[in-house]
Amino acid sequence: MEKFTRLTATACPLMRPNLNTDQILPARYLKWPRARGMGQVLFQDLRFDAQGKPDADFPLNQPRWHGAEILLAARNFGGGSSREAAVYAVYDAGFRCVIAPSFGDIFAQNAVKNGLLTAIVSDAEVAELASAVEADPERPLTVDLERQTVACGNREFAFAIDPVSRNQLLNGWDDVDLTESYRAQISAFRAADRARRAWAAPALPRR
Amino acid sequence: MTEPRTLIDKLWATHEIVRREDGAALLWVDRHYVHEGSFHAFSQLKSRGRSVAEPDLTFAVADHYVPTHGRAAGIADPEIAAMVRNLEANTAENGITLFGLNDPRQGIVHVVGPEQGLTLPGLLVVCGDSHTSTHGAFGAYAFGIGASEVAHVLMTQTLWQKKPRRLRIAVEGKTAPGVAAKDIALAVIARIGADGAQGHAIEFAGSAIRALSMEGRMTLCNMSIEAGGRCGIVAPDASTFDYLKGRPYAPKGADFDKAVEAWSVLTSDTDAAFDREVSLDAGAIAPIVTWGTTPDDALPIDASVPDPAAMTEAARAQYMREALDYMGLKPGTKLTDIAIDRVFIGSCTNARIEDLRAAAAVLVGRVSKVPGLVSSGSSQVKRQAEQEGLDRVFRAAGLDWADSGCSMCVGINGDRVPPGERCASTTNRNFRGRQGPGARTHLMSPAMVAAAAVSGHLADVRPLLAGRKV
Numbered sequence: 001m002e003k004f005t006r007l008t009a010t011a012c013p014l015m016r017p018n019l020n021t022d023q024i025l026p027a028r029y030l031k032w033p034r035a036r037g038m039g040q041v042l043f044q045d046l047r048f049d050a051q052g053k054p055d056a057d058f059p060l061n062q063p064r065w066h067g068a069e070i071l072l073a074a075r076n077f078g079g080g081s082s083r084e085a086a087v088y089a090v091y092d093a094g095f096r097c098v099i100a101p102s103f104g105d106i107f108a109q110n111a112v113k114n115g116l117l118t119a120i121v122s123d124a125e126v127a128e129l130a131s132a133v134e135a136d137p138e139r140p141l142t143v144d145l146e147r148q149t150v151a152c153g154n155r156e157f158a159f160a161i162d163p164v165s166r167n168q169l170l171n172g173w174d175d176v177d178l179t180e181s182y183r184a185q186i187s188a189f190r191a192a193d194r195a196r197r198a199w200a201a202p203a204l205p206r207r
Numbered sequence: 208m209t210e211p212r213t214l215i216d217k218l219w220a221t222h223e224i225v226r227r228e229d230g231a232a233l234l235w236v237d238r239h240y241v242h243e244g245s246f247h248a249f250s251q252l253k254s255r256g257r258s259v260a261e262p263d264l265t266f267a268v269a270d271h272y273v274p275t276h277g278r279a280a281g282i283a284d285p286e287i288a289a290m291v292r293n294l295e296a297n298t299a300e301n302g303i304t305l306f307g308l309n310d311p312r313q314g315i316v317h318v319v320g321p322e323q324g325l326t327l328p329g330l331l332v333v334c335g336d337s338h339t340s341t342h343g344a345f346g347a348y349a350f351g352i353g354a355s356e357v358a359h360v361l362m363t364q365t366l367w368q369k370k371p372r373r374l375r376i377a378v379e380g381k382t383a384p385g386v387a388a389k390d391i392a393l394a395v396i397a398r399i400g401a402d403g404a405q406g407h408a409i410e411f412a413g414s415a416i417r418a419l420s421m422e423g424r425m426t427l428c429n430m431s432i433e434a435g436g437r438c439g440i441v442a443p444d445a446s447t448f449d450y451l452k453g454r455p456y457a458p459k460g461a462d463f464d465k466a467v468e469a470w471s472v473l474t475s476d477t478d479a480a481f482d483r484e485v486s487l488d489a490g491a492i493a494p495i496v497t498w499g500t501t502p503d504d505a506l507p508i509d510a511s512v513p514d515p516a517a518m519t520e521a522a523r524a525q526y527m528r529e530a531l532d533y534m535g536l537k538p539g540t541k542l543t544d545i546a547i548d549r550v551f552i553g554s555c556t557n558a559r560i561e562d563l564r565a566a567a568a569v570l571v572g573r574v575s576k577v578p579g580l581v582s583s584g585s586s587q588v589k590r591q592a593e594q595e596g597l598d599r600v601f602r603a604a605g606l607d608w609a610d611s612g613c614s615m616c617v618g619i620n621g622d623r624v625p626p627g628e629r630c631a632s633t634t635n636r637n638f639r640g641r642q643g644p645g646a647r648t649h650l651m652s653p654a655m656v657a658a659a660a661v662s663g664h665l666a667d668v669r670p671l672l673a674g675r676k677v
Contacts, residue, residue: 084353
């Protein structure tokens with residue numbers, strides 16, 4: 001996994017609350033392999049109407065936000081379905097960081113596995129960041145994961161992130177490799193647990 | 208003297224293999240359910256050249272993409288057919304038991320796991336599906352995970368997690384006739400918000416929860432994720448043990464008695480501390496419907512569509528205007544004046560036998576004014592309903608009696624609500640486009656969906672139950 005330490009990039013404001021994973025990536029694209037390009041269908045049903053006509057008001061359709069690598073969002077971003085493909089869509093569309101007041105737990109967990117930073121600031125702070133980039137879309141933000149800060153011009157905010165996620169992103173850890181280093185503990189646990197909780201194994205069904 | 212512990216603490220401690228300094232714990236996984244959507248994880252497995260660590264603890268079900276009609280003829284859509292075939296190939300290759308398309312045990316994963324006795328008290332259960340919280344009804348620690356985590360569980364039978372905060376939701380008292388587990392769930396979500404339980408594991412407690420059947424508890428725990436909760440748990444009791452006894456994969460004979468002994472201590476200690484507590488009065492809960500595009504947009508059926516202009520917070524008013532615009536609703540309209548185009552009875556939330564009975568009790572001798580689809584939670588539920596004659600009630604009412612799957616809850620098998628149409632639905636998400644692009648969803652209990660069907664508009668089920676056996 002790619003490490004995340006510091007990012008300076010422009011930010012796209014998408015200040016609608018409750019943008020759940022069904023909005024981020026509609027379910028009909030879940031059968032796509034990732035290689036088919038999930039970034040192109042990010043927020044598909046919010047970006048386009050039933051006839052495929054783009055909604056000119058939707059930020060991702062506006063040229064001024066093209067190239068943004070930071071997404072500014074309102075509360076409860078990524079709630080709902082556990083589909084990790086929602087993270088693939090955000091990442092493959094070029095975003096490396098989402099800043100919002102709160103995230104769906106499963107989305108946040110999926111994000112960290114894919115090198116996408118989910119940074120938590122208050123409602124007022126994300127609103128201020130959104131106003132700043134609305135006024136000047138070219139203005140870059142700097143997100144520093146070491147220091148847990150996001151800077152915009154001469155303003156700087158602290159953001160929250162779970163320390164486990166922070167560690168994983170900073171180190172670019174691969175969970176499976178990490179788990180391998182605990183192989184002995186896992187085997188010991190398994191043996192002891194089988195003795196302690198014999199009932200936990202599935203019984204063979206009666207034929 | 209040990210510190211009093213919550214059930215959440217006890218379940219966590221039982222499964223913790225190691226804990227890192229940063230607080231991440233490596234947990235042992237007792238049951239892993241997979242479905243067609245797990246193909247990303249199997250791809251990761253393949254690309255790493257790895258195999259499944261514990262194939263005997265992994266069970267697969269075809270549910271998300273399966274057709275609900277004409278199954279015997281195979282699947283017409285080649286992309287959908289490929290999803291089901293892919294699951295068959297991946298499970299066969301890895302020695303995983305599959306309840307496939309034509310297996311009599313097939314159904315929605317969160318209905319099948321409990322039905323087969325695979326889900327047991329005290330287990331840690333995961334699945335690449337957010338509604339895995341359902342299994343918490345048995346006193347299991349059960350939560351949804353993403354594809355990378357599914358791959359990790361396949362490869363190691365473990366998962367890195369950080370312990371969530373503990374929230375107890377106590378529902379005390381007695382619910383009124385016509386008020387179902389779904390109404391309790393929607394009342395909870397309306398109270399704490401669609402993100403109200405984020406970062407928390409929920410324990411549901413109180414006399415109203417104890418009084419719920421296992422199926423009612425499953426409905427409630429299923430909807431925990433709609434309040435943002437990591438999982439929802441009900442301590443196991445006699446209802447739990449009665450439900451499990453004799454299930455195919457549950458312990459048998461003396462083993463069962465020993466298991467019950469172990470399960471009986473799975474309760475929160477008196478005085479155990481929770482990080483947060485919420486309490487609700489069951490007697491104050493009326494049948495509830497949703498009006499907007501998140502599950503916390505929920506009101507008692509005798510209320511009216513709320514007015515954004517009455518909101519003090521600008522962002523909330525803006526959200527409501529957009530939601531009402533999408534839903535095609537005007538502020539002040541009585542909820543019972545909202546005409547519907549169709550109904551759906553199905554999903555992992557509300558398609559078990561008791562749900563079908565509750566809907567049929569309203570429908571018997573009546574005709575639906577709109578078309579509708581009834582998709583049982585599992586093939587076994589479907590057979591049981593047919594033995595009880597419920598299929599005839601649904602058919603006589605003019606509804607389509609279909610095979611089991613996720614169906615119109617998520618719309619990816621082709622069962623969709625057409626754009627702009629309004630559906631009264633027993634499902635879990637009224638998100639924009641959830642039941643199909645442009646679909647308008649109102650969530651409610653199975654009996655309330657039946658009431659809407661026979662009325663042609665959202666309706667209070669209570670008067671329709673007068674003089675009926677329920």
